[in-house]
Amino acid sequence: MSAGTAYLCSAGGLLIAAAIKAWALRKNPRDPLLRAVTATLVVGALLFVTAAPPHLAAINALFGVPNIAAPIVYSILTAFDAVTIVLLIHWRGNDEARVTRRQTRLCLTTYALVVLAIWTLFAWGDAPVERLRDLDTYYSSTLWIREMVLLYLAAHSVAAVTMMVLSWRWSRQVPGTLKGGLLLITAGAACTFAYDLLKYTAIVARWLGHDWDWLSTQVAFSIAGFSAFLIAGGFVLPPLGQGAGYRWRALRRFRRLQPLWSEIRPEIPGTSPPPMAWWQPVEHRLMQRERDIFDAVLRLTPWFDRATGANVYALALAEGSESGRARSEADACVIARAVIGKGRSAPAVAPELRWTVSSIEDSDDLLDMSDAMLRSSRVEVTRQSAALAEPRA
Known part of the structure; x- marks a missing residue:
């Protein structure tokens, strides 16, 4: 399977999950949590669409700037991290709305500053050679571009750890399909963190004079797609499971009433x-x-x-x-x-x-x-x- 096809398959999985949520949103359009989940899945699908190597080349050609697709993809990834954490904060809820609002503002402000810093570092740096798959390691020693890469990876790692901690803690307090969904999100966040570790390893190897780029371009890429499916499944499983459980209980009642009817x-x-x-x-x-x-x-x-x-x-x-x-x-x-x-x-x-x-x-x-x-x-x-x-x- 080519890299572009694999990225598009991951985007397709997220879009399917978003479509399921959008169908539920059609029946309950005022549900803020449902809107947030749908938006998160759409942003995730957009991330994989833009990150596909053929699309990276098209974006670079469209703007006429070598590697400008990199800060675009990094910004979308950072936005996805932010909305996912915010979604978990609101999904978990808090007895005090003021605390939830403060946590939301802190998260969005922090990641907005990260996006601004990514573009600033890209503008300061010099990346004239177009790299569609190994930009992280190719420019690992280039001033400002190196810092841009490390910044997006650091923000991504913080988001992954935060998702793991929040999802794992909450999964120990709830039963049923909600617990299963949170465990899937926890596993997806763990895969996301493994993706970051592989990227770090490949970059450090470049600094030490070794060529371990395959960790970044092949292994990390495969893990990214898998983590996307896990996280999407984690968000979709609870409502689907609850709906299926409700219909199954209704069917059992319907059949048990058959003799009396x-x-x-x-x-x-x-x-x-x-x-x-x-x-x-x-x-x-x-x-x-x-x-x-x-x-x-x-x-x-x-x-x-x-x-x-x-x-x-x-x-x-x-x-x-x-x-x-x-x-x-x-x-x-x-x-x-x-x-x-x-x-x-x-x-x-x-x-x-x-x-x-x-x-x-x-x-x-x-x-x-x-x-x-x-x-x-x-x-x-x-x-x-x-x-x-x-x-x-």
């Missing part, structure tokens, strides 16, 4: 909307299923027999079931009997003889009632008893 399905009016297709968002399908269950329970209320519920509840308690589980099983039996009783045009139970189904008041209890509808043998016994009962005038 199937039981009351005959009570769903023909005028009600049909069940949503499987490709519709699962949270919408879950909402529709729960609404159908609540509506059916209301229509079945006049057929809820207190004697059936009390008998099943007492038997479940006698067998050692917890009160909540016993109540869910009793409710399931009452609903099963009511569906059959209503279907046979049996008369309504008098209000004072009705059983109150309380399992619909809590979503978890609703799931327990659906489980009882599927697994409890007493529900089937109740169905058979209701089917054999003589209709009452």
Whole structure:
């Protein structure tokens, strides 16, 4: 793989992550943290686009100044370091907004001064020979250009260490996908610091009369692309993981409600909307299923027999079931009997003889009632008893 292609692949990875964030930003455009993450990923992609050797040559030709692409790339890299640290500061949050603002101002001011110093040193220096991949080592002994290179590397190293420390400390305080994302950022920052160490080593080797440029042009280059993917993945993983986790929990609830929904399905009016297709968002399908269950329970209320519920509840308690589980099983039996009783045009139970189904008041209890509808043998016994009962005038 050529250097230009590899840089563009890294930029593409960051742009994909930015596109995912931009899609989320479309739904929540006022989220400042989401805007900051999107901007950080876009700046990172811009960095790899401009740093590709073919693009460096194009930038130099555009401005007509040899190696002017170097301070441009170094400035973008420095800006990326700054916004990444600011993003972590805001992502982590602070009880005092004043502290967050002070840290943000300090970071942005410091790195703005670094950018200004990079351009000043480049203007003072002399770099007439165009170097697209080994400028760091080729001019490692050139006055002012050497200082420019060391300055950008120092700022980059400080950012990498800061990212490692902040991400690692925070990852020890949070669970789940957020922890995983922070660990990815920590690993990416460690790779970034390794990139800097390789650059330092190659430069010092030049000072000592050795040619270890391959550490800078080959190994460090490979690590830079890998670190970009790790950092991008670290920023994208938490929201994706949280969204996937939410949808997975909704799907589990949807499936667990299937037995109860199937039981009351005959009570769903023909005028009600049909069940949503499987490709519709699962949270919408879950909402529709729960609404159908609540509506059916209301229509079945006049057929809820207190004697059936009390008998099943007492038997479940006698067998050692917890009160909540016993109540869910009793409710399931009452609903099963009511569906059959209503279907046979049996008369309504008098209000004072009705059983109150309380399992619909809590979503978890609703799931327990659906489980009882599927697994409890007493529900089937109740169905058979209701089917054999003589209709009452």
